[in-house]
Amino acid sequence: MRVRLPSATTLFFLGVVLILFWLIVIPLGQMLLNSFRIGHPAAPGPFTLKNYLVAYTSPLTYRMIFNTLLFAAGGTAITTVIAVFFAWLLERTDMPLQNLCWSLLLVPLAMPGLLFSMAYVFLLMPKSGLLNVFLRDALSRFGVELSEGPVNIYSLGGMIFLDGLRGVTTVFLMVAGAFRIMDPAMEEASFASGAKNWTTLQRVTLPVLRPALLAAVLYEFASSMESFEAPLVLGLPGRIYVYSTMIYVSTRDAIPNYGLGAAFAASYFILSLGLVYFYQRATVRQSERFVTVSGKGYRPHRIELGRWRYPALAVFILYFLFAVVLPLGVLVWASLLPSYQPPSRAALARVHWGNYWLIFTEPAILKATWNTLVITFAAATTTVALAFAISWLVVRARVRGFMALDGLTFASHAVPGVVIALSFIFLYLQPPLRYLGLYGTVWIVVLALVTQYVSFASRATNAAVMQIHKELEEVGEVSGASRLRILWQITFPLIRPAFIAAWIWVAAHAVRAFSIPLMLAGRDSRPLAVMLWHLWDEEQNLPAASALGVLLILVLTLLTFSGRAVIARGFGSS
Amino acid sequence: MNRRRFFQVWIVCLLFFPALVFAQAIEKVADGAKKEGKVSVGITVRWMEGGKPGAKKMVELFQSRYPFVKVDYERVGGSRERERVLSELAAGKVSYDVTVLSETQVPIAIKANVMEKIDWRSLGVVPQHVHEDGVGVNYRSQVYGISYNRKLLPDAIGAKLTWDDCASPQYRGKVAMDSRPRHLEIFWQPQVWGREKTLAHARRLAANATSFEQDRTAAMNKLALGEYAIVCGSFYSTYHEQVRSGDNNHLAFRVAEPVPLSLGDVVFVPRGVPHPNSARLWVAWSLSEEGQKVLDEVEGSGSPLFPGTEAAKITKGKKVAWYEPQFRARADEILKEILEAVGLPVVR
Numbered sequence: 001m002r003v004r005l006p007s008a009t010t011l012f013f014l015g016v017v018l019i020l021f022w023l024i025v026i027p028l029g030q031m032l033l034n035s036f037r038i039g040h041p042a043a044p045g046p047f048t049l050k051n052y053l054v055a056y057t058s059p060l061t062y063r064m065i066f067n068t069l070l071f072a073a074g075g076t077a078i079t080t081v082i083a084v085f086f087a088w089l090l091e092r093t094d095m096p097l098q099n100l101c102w103s104l105l106l107v108p109l110a111m112p113g114l115l116f117s118m119a120y121v122f123l124l125m126p127k128s129g130l131l132n133v134f135l136r137d138a139l140s141r142f143g144v145e146l147s148e149g150p151v152n153i154y155s156l157g158g159m160i161f162l163d164g165l166r167g168v169t170t171v172f173l174m175v176a177g178a179f180r181i182m183d184p185a186m187e188e189a190s191f192a193s194g195a196k197n198w199t200t201l202q203r204v205t206l207p208v209l210r211p212a213l214l215a216a217v218l219y220e221f222a223s224s225m226e227s228f229e230a231p232l233v234l235g236l237p238g239r240i241y242v243y244s245t246m247i248y249v250s251t252r253d254a255i256p257n258y259g260l261g262a263a264f265a266a267s268y269f270i271l272s273l274g275l276v277y278f279y280q281r282a283t284v285r286q287s288e289r290f291v292t293v294s295g296k297g298y299r300p301h302r303i304e305l306g307r308w309r310y311p312a313l314a315v316f317i318l319y320f321l322f323a324v325v326l327p328l329g330v331l332v333w334a335s336l337l338p339s340y341q342p343p344s345r346a347a348l349a350r351v352h353w354g355n356y357w358l359i360f361t362e363p364a365i366l367k368a369t370w371n372t373l374v375i376t377f378a379a380a381t382t383t384v385a386l387a388f389a390i391s392w393l394v395v396r397a398r399v400r401g402f403m404a405l406d407g408l409t410f411a412s413h414a415v416p417g418v419v420i421a422l423s424f425i426f427l428y429l430q431p432p433l434r435y436l437g438l439y440g441t442v443w444i445v446v447l448a449l450v451t452q453y454v455s456f457a458s459r460a461t462n463a464a465v466m467q468i469h470k471e472l473e474e475v476g477e478v479s480g481a482s483r484l485r486i487l488w489q490i491t492f493p494l495i496r497p498a499f500i501a502a503w504i505w506v507a508a509h510a511v512r513a514f515s516i517p518l519m520l521a522g523r524d525s526r527p528l529a530v531m532l533w534h535l536w537d538e539e540q541n542l543p544a545a546s547a548l549g550v551l552l553i554l555v556l557t558l559l560t561f562s563g564r565a566v567i568a569r570g571f572g573s574s
Numbered sequence: 575m576n577r578r579r580f581f582q583v584w585i586v587c588l589l590f591f592p593a594l595v596f597a598q599a600i601e602k603v604a605d606g607a608k609k610e611g612k613v614s615v616g617i618t619v620r621w622m623e624g625g626k627p628g629a630k631k632m633v634e635l636f637q638s639r640y641p642f643v644k645v646d647y648e649r650v651g652g653s654r655e656r657e658r659v660l661s662e663l664a665a666g667k668v669s670y671d672v673t674v675l676s677e678t679q680v681p682i683a684i685k686a687n688v689m690e691k692i693d694w695r696s697l698g699v700v701p702q703h704v705h706e707d708g709v710g711v712n713y714r715s716q717v718y719g720i721s722y723n724r725k726l727l728p729d730a731i732g733a734k735l736t737w738d739d740c741a742s743p744q745y746r747g748k749v750a751m752d753s754r755p756r757h758l759e760i761f762w763q764p765q766v767w768g769r770e771k772t773l774a775h776a777r778r779l780a781a782n783a784t785s786f787e788q789d790r791t792a793a794m795n796k797l798a799l800g801e802y803a804i805v806c807g808s809f810y811s812t813y814h815e816q817v818r819s820g821d822n823n824h825l826a827f828r829v830a831e832p833v834p835l836s837l838g839d840v841v842f843v844p845r846g847v848p849h850p851n852s853a854r855l856w857v858a859w860s861l862s863e864e865g866q867k868v869l870d871e872v873e874g875s876g877s878p879l880f881p882g883t884e885a886a887k888i889t890k891g892k893k894v895a896w897y898e899p900q901f902r903a904r905a906d907e908i909l910k911e912i913l914e915a916v917g918l919p920v921v922r
Contacts, residue, residue, distance in 0.1 A: 039682075039685075040660070040664070040682045040685075040686070041661070041664070042660070042661060042663075042664025042665070042682065042686040042688075043664070043682055043685035043686045060917075060919055125796070125799070125801055126801065127799070127800050127801045128796075128799040128800050128801055154785075236753075236788050237785060237786070237787055237788065237792075238785075239786060239917065239918065241919060246919065249919060250919075251657070252653065252654040252657050253653060253654075253753070253754075253919075255678055255906045255909060255910065256653075256657055338625060338821075339625075339819065339821055340795075340799070341799070364648070425661065428665065429661060429664055429665050434664075434665055434666065435666075437665070437666060437667065439661065439662065439665035439667060440658075440661070440662040440665060440667045440669075441667075522658065522662050522667060522669065523616070523648065523658075523662070523669040523670075524669065537652075537654075537788065537789060537792070538649065538651040538652060538654075538655055538789075539620065539649065539651070540789065540791040540792060540795055542795070
């Protein structure tokens, strides 16, 4: 009897499925298992329901869930209003300096969330924050005397404000394209019917863009739910906990309890899964009902703002002031002092470059720079390679079970960074994977980042593979080439621009990644983002942290703009 | 030899014999260290304290005493860093030959079998500093007090502050403390305030809008900036670090009675370290009079068991409340009650 051997494609499929199981299913399973155990992952105790009982009978937990939802909803609302307004201003109106504003809107991408939050501590600490001092002075001229505030950044309101400002660029990029390419026929019909700008925006433009807006809102809501930096820097001193910080505190505070952290993570994961489900529905199912980009030639109508042109520009400048100029300015100031103090003539006399010198000479920081490069390169390359393999199997090869593979990949989108990190701690601190010796190395950080980003990267590569007609690959088949050779020599070169774009996206996120490396990196594997936190939190060396932050922002700004240029050139040539 | 002479010699021998034994044991360890030539140390002292040499000075002094051992130093600070160290050790990754854990982490570390059991007494370490499980040593002292900002609270008031004032409505919203209020753990002991009084005090702190910082140094930095007027339960060493820089002379430290005092931070040698002798040598030296003296100079946290240290000086004649070993062993149970009372999340 002849045994039929599985084809190379089937083996390839099984290999990819195995990798995804290793990255997503097994760690989550291990975390779920440990949510029913007490003790440290290194010395686990007996099985129990105690963690769930403690977690879900405490009023603090429900306050934490409420805080998380309010934080995410508030942040998303602020972000969406500002981002949609700017998208409309820059894409559909005649506001002055549009090109410059477009470029400036990318700058916040270069400011890691941790630095943004740190800067706002200097600016809005209740008593000594620079803006608070300024506001108190201004108010005292009107007879209002305050001993502190008026703003307290260590509050839920403060966290929402920062999260709202932080998300603007991402949501702007998501909706600006939709504004640009929408068919103007309906708007023109509205104007022809006598409707004014505001009525048209409210009753035509925004409803037409609903799928894109809904997708952006859900994406931002999920991102805010996952947000870690502002809740860590501002929430903990103010005793305001959200899911991400509660899980972190459970595993890193004075009395760690990993099982309890895992019990919190279980409901966090379910909540995120629900969001991802709605996001999927919003982006896939609804999009077909709102087709407004057709094959017809069109040029969207530019709305004339008239006397509102310069006030509109002023609103943009105000945003840029709060999102970039003030936080960056205060970091630069703090980086030039031996110990932080508000600007004064006496402080000016103490300005020096010593903190920058430290950055370039401190071996731990140089090591962290190297780790960042290794993590960024390895995470981006592995993620995009894996995403490309998944896309090829799902879109092109369509082997049996491809839908399950696609679903599994997309499910990883629902796992927040801290949950991935916690599940990896359980997996790699316990036998048998403990013996691999990955815990505390850069490689465990890379694997966790691949898990986090593979979902996004696969969406990008799916779209790219879909655009390539099968005929091209069929030519290869007729010529006798193997499927893997066709994949490498025909398909890959054609999707290279998308591959590069996805690589840059993953690299840009990996270089700033914080929650995963914070929980998984060891002494010798810390990247710069964790080193920054180390200087700020452990060393309490605020000037050195600020100096490192300023340099990081400069490098990331360069990377953001060169990345944008590379993407533009790549797509242009393709 | 007459009888009297015999007893004199015998007493001298009795007095010098332990020192002789310790010296021999240290010599043996030093011989081993000579072959190893290196030690990697990760403990709590900052490399620079208040802009002046901190651990740097300790390392320099150690290397002048033992020039054949090169010290690679890195700070392992608060609970988050220590948890990282514990997890790494549990995963079989040894980053330091000598490192530090908190009292509450020691039982887990013992269960995970990552600490080397060493006879520290035979290396001359004062018995009171040897951890009761014998796995490490409590290498420094912590005196807890009330720090205040003179610009916001004049000495006439600040110098009279009591522990009760920390929860007084008069200072509502002006007080901060660490999210692990260890001084309250000491008060919790029956021979100090006892459980009920301590928990009632903790509840008053929560009702008084007290800020809980993740780190004592962060609280002290904000005290210096004027964010808070008072920081209760701050370490004398943290205050010492701030004023040592010369920038923060507007800060003051009130030694309120009872004065909570503990020998804290368990320094140990992990299992399987590459330089075990050098590690022992470092630990034994850091607990010697010379080691404690330099620790006191750079951090103000030398043991009060050694005369002339800051802790010995500021607690002289005061009513001191020690953190007794039997209660230290129950630290996480006591802490849990306190955290619940102040409204911080209890994760165990």
